[in-house]
Amino acid sequence: MSYAYDATRNEHLPEAVAFPKDSGQVAEILKLATAHGFAVTPRGAGSGMSGGAIAARQGLVLVMTRFNRIVRIDADNFIGVVQPGVVTGEFQRAVAGHGLFYPPDPSSADFSTLGGNLAECAGGPRAVKYGVTRDYVLGLEVVLPTGEIIKTGVQTVKGVVGYDLTRLIVGSEGTLGVITEMTLRLRTQPQTVETLSAGFVKMADAARAVAAILQSGIVPRALEYMDKNAIFCVKNYLEGGVPENREAMLLIEADGSPGQTVEAVQGIEKVLVEHGARDVHVARDADAAAGLWRARKAISPALYTYGPHKINEDIVVPRSRLPEMVEKIRELGEKTGLTMVSFGHAGDGNIHFNIMLDKNEPAQLLSARQAVDEIFDFTLALGGTISGEHGVGLAKAPYMQKEISDAALGLMKRIKAAFDPAGILNPGKMRL
């Protein structure tokens, strides 16, 4: 039962669970699966948001948590070689011990594994400055569904020999191969980090402030927002509370050398005030900053105060279209009578959009589903995408064809067959 579910609260009982400890064992299992035609679903911590680790077609769940070794941290060349079962936060702390920095920081970093992060191409707040998981993967060891063990990519930032199998496998949601080792790019640990928060009476002003900060040439390492309902959820986490009439709150981080950080903070404060921010605070120390992030990370669980169930989407729009999207969400909330909450990575236009409901009420479920449909269409009309960092998996498979044409989907199916002729690896995901 422990290996039947993930963070989507979806549940499929597998027929068997295996805990391989090296790539040879993975190869043997996949060869058997290809020969006998049973499904294999690779699994890290099972904290995914789209059902990637769920055995949708039963078969075997391949639990990768015994691949838990940090093989090598090379402080001269800024790389780390690591197995996929290592928890992201643990790896971040290990490289920090060498003065190095692994920027990708999904909210689940304290429990999700690097293998899962790579499979889904996880994002997180720091993407606005540092990019997403994909940007840190230099090379892989991968077991193909037919049992061959291959190396992809390089150990250096540059490298163009052959097709880019590395980045094809990153984000392929465990459908093309099983990652058994990865070479990750690191940076130097920034010397200082400062955290700011600001409240806005109007959401549109907050969105304009976000754009203005980035246009000023400052690149904060996080530029997060939460809407009115999200603020309400977590106001008890916010020291001193939040004034009543705030439609939006921004949470901003700047990092670099002490000089760079001071310069960035001053620039950000100036832009915030120019755009009507009300409660501009710079966290006075690391504890106060951690408190702000606790509030930000508490949103997702705290949403259940609005209803027993949640539909959680992960859309991206060009960031100049953020006010239109927020207005659309407000309208849909009014129309359906359901509580809608949005928050997320404003600097990237990446919105975590939630509808709170009681799924046992058919009328609520129907209007929530219609609202999701409308949001996805509107997202695509604005030039966005229906998943920024959670993946397609089971949760978004029904909507995938809104974004991907038949010709492109056909090509993806042929690529899938090139890797996995028997179709044994994580079947039922992504319409592939």
Next chain:
Amino acid sequence: MSYAYDATRNEHLPEAVAFPKDSGQVAEILKLATAHGFAVTPRGAGSGMSGGAIAARQGLVLVMTRFNRIVRIDADNFIGVVQPGVVTGEFQRAVAGHGLFYPPDPSSADFSTLGGNLAECAGGPRAVKYGVTRDYVLGLEVVLPTGEIIKTGVQTVKGVVGYDLTRLIVGSEGTLGVITEMTLRLRTQPQTVETLSAGFVKMADAARAVAAILQSGIVPRALEYMDKNAIFCVKNYLEGGVPENREAMLLIEADGSPGQTVEAVQGIEKVLVEHGARDVHVARDADAAAGLWRARKAISPALYTYGPHKINEDIVVPRSRLPEMVEKIRELGEKTGLTMVSFGHAGDGNIHFNIMLDKNEPAQLLSARQAVDEIFDFTLALGGTISGEHGVGLAKAPYMQKEISDAALGLMKRIKAAFDPAGILNPGKMRL
């Protein structure tokens, strides 16, 4: 004849040349090619360094220079939509007019096209801070060899719906599809740039200085080196000349806000002096800086003073292994009696390694080829790659299997077949 060659001085006369002007025309041509089985070789400016644009199997050359339109520059969302025939430098200037910055900057930027840059995943000096072409491609319009026109990727930094076709096509050297439009990520134009140069009596000191600069947390936007023979080639370009006993010279750029740039320059000067640099100069103005870059870019053509022919390779090693590689090159120069020159992107460990010779002398040609073989083996033994930014094409196809295993090559061939069942697109490249 004009469409028979590229910068490799290789030459294959095609049977026909077409100049399509829209994706519909490209689709018609590719459909015909798939139906009738003739080869199609896409071509930009023909300035590639590995033979990618050469019609190795005759057939049709598809000249993309009429795709020369900058479709849209979106200064709010930091993206540019552009056709593949636009010259890279022209695009850089156009976006600079909006206060924006397209960092990838191959030495050929004044004449190479964006389509070619994407096909080869071009690099250049700025990769050490800003990454390579791949890191700036968000989405593509691509015509498949079977004639379907597909869109890949997104218009935002985040996006994980379906397989990453975008990055699979970038660097595929025109073998998977013909790019007809691209959405590129932009940054804000840095406010200031400063350029430094420094000489070293010992190459090993220069390499240690490179490592120390990066370990200090400073990220210069260029960190180039040239060896003794390269310096000698271009010394007339260097104001005031170069003292006799210099084994290496570094050329370094820092950018950012004025405050950040000053801080970086001071930090770099300090590290240089600590590591025994002799002639540390900060270019006094933009003209002086441009002079230093003219010298750097003059190396490649100036090499012909050492011999009528050149074998030009593009290897990458983990940057801490740079001194070992430079020593290896020196040894091979002594052993063969041929002039060997190396220069390139020290911050990335990306070495442009040249052997000067007279190809009409069979003995010279033989020892040069043996030296290349030895260099590639040594590169791979150090954990490097045999091409950082020039691609495989024809030039490196004979060596590809040194780096790519049979299992991985087999997979690449199946991917090629998934895109191009008739094998009509740029055949004979990359052993695919």
